[in-house]
Amino acid sequence: TIDHRVRQVKLTVGGERALCAVSGGVDSTTAALIARRAIGDNLRCILIDHGLMRKGERESILKSLSSLLGGIKVVEAQSRFLGRLKGVADPEEKRRVIGEEYAKVLQEAADEEGCSFLIQGTIYPDRVESGRGQASEASRIKTHHNVGGLPSWLKLKVVEPLADLYKDEVRKIAAKIGVPSEIIWRHPFPGPGLAVRVIGEVTPEKLHVCREASHIVEEELKKAKLYRKVWQAFAVVGDDKATGVKGDKRALGYIVTVRVVTSVDGMTADWAKLPHSLLDRISSRITGEIQQVTWVTYAITTKPPATIEPV
Known part of the structure; x- marks a missing residue:
């Protein structure tokens, strides 16, 4: 008690x-x-x-x-x-x-x-x-x-x-x-903060990308009234980059991975089966609003074998 x-x-x-x-x-x-x-x-x-x-x-x-x-x-x-x-x-x-x-x-x-x-x-x-x-x-x-x-x-x-x-x-x-x-109802957030959502060295640029992209993910889930129905939702960024097109010009930018999971206690977790239209909005906003990003992917691995956070 x-x-x-x-x-x-x-x-x-x-x-x-x-x-x-x-x-x-x-x-x-x-x-x-x-x-x-x-x-x-x-x-x-x-x-x-x-x-x-x-x-x-x-x-x-x-x-x-x-x-x-x-x-x-x-x-x-x-x-x-x-x-x-x-x-x-x-x-x-x-x-x-x-x-x-x-x-x-x-x-x-x-x-x-x-x-x-x-x-x-x-x-x-x-x-x-x-x-x-x-x-x-x-x-x-x-x-x-x-x-x-x-x-x-x-x-x-x-x-x-x-x-x-x-x-x-x-x-x-x-x-x-x-x-x-x-x-x-705020989603669990790790003590080391965004450092565990940045793969590799934590640089100011990667930290900025991770922070802004994660904010977009949470914002779109709240708009869709799905925020409380999932356990955690965030974006991950590493050192990998991929070719894209920005402003009709070739661009080399970060690959952002969106991670949204459902769980009861955090001990095990499943990836959230979000509507494709929602994933489309998230992807479009991340690539449109964050200049350094060209690709967005969605993580579909359960815990286990993965953990919820990548680092």
């Missing part, structure tokens, strides 16, 4: 201060609200802007959550994260680098605010993918920045009020404690 989770946080943290890094997703928001009920003003909430957020996300988070959580301090860390990612192409190394920098920012913020505890919105599927699930055969698929990605030197004691829950269960709790519906 909610009351049980509030009591557990209160007993664990006691009279000390705790830090929570909110991302605007339902998991971190719900964990933060549970902690706020438990320890009140001893909770310090921050938003780490690592430069890898979705289009307009920072503004949306601050507008939706500042009053609910008693204020959110923004940590400007774009140059730190993007600098560390320069030249890094390996998927697991990307996650490790982001996890390490994330931990450094957390520790600095905690020291500044006098916090001894870290409240995290980790849920059960995160633990399974990072090899921390209950099943003995659980093996690491990907390092999650807030699970396997936290280094041993981090001084903060981690509290995870939602660690035994699946996404649908978190959404039920969120609705009961007053989380806005737009946050409850």
Whole structure:
């Protein structure tokens, strides 16, 4: 129950201060609200802007959550994260680098605010993918920045009020404690942000393409009233380029892959059978509005054998 989770946080943290890094997703928001009920003003909430957020996300988070959580301090860390990612192409190394920098920012913020505890919105599927699930055969698929990605030197004691829950269960709790519906139904977004949707090195140009194309995918799904009927929807960009025609001239541009999946808990997923007319609109907008893109493809692989995110 909610009351049980509030009591557990209160007993664990006691009279000390705790830090929570909110991302605007339902998991971190719900964990933060549970902690706020438990320890009140001893909770310090921050938003780490690592430069890898979705289009307009920072503004949306601050507008939706500042009053609910008693204020959110923004940590400007774009140059730190993007600098560390320069030249890094390996998927697991990307996650490790982001996890390490994330931990450094957390520790600095905690020291500044006098916090001894870290409240995290980790849920059960995160633990399974990072090899921390209950099943003995659980093996690491990907390092999650807030699970396997936290280094041993981090001084903060981690509290995870939602660690035994699946996404649908978190959404039920969120609705009961007053989380806005737009946050409850916002698609899951990985901690490393758009870095896991950019294959290869994260460059400013690829990041721009990924951010703009993903925004178009989400916007068109909302217009078609399909956004809440799918689990996740986004665009992926790598280093591959293909020949196209722009303005009656030959152009060499990026290949963008659109990924839309249905799922119940994120443990398995199927590709969404979207109407061809919707796919056509998405493709036309991406190639028409993003100058650097010439081709758009649609990913039709289930999880497994694929994962939902490409990196």
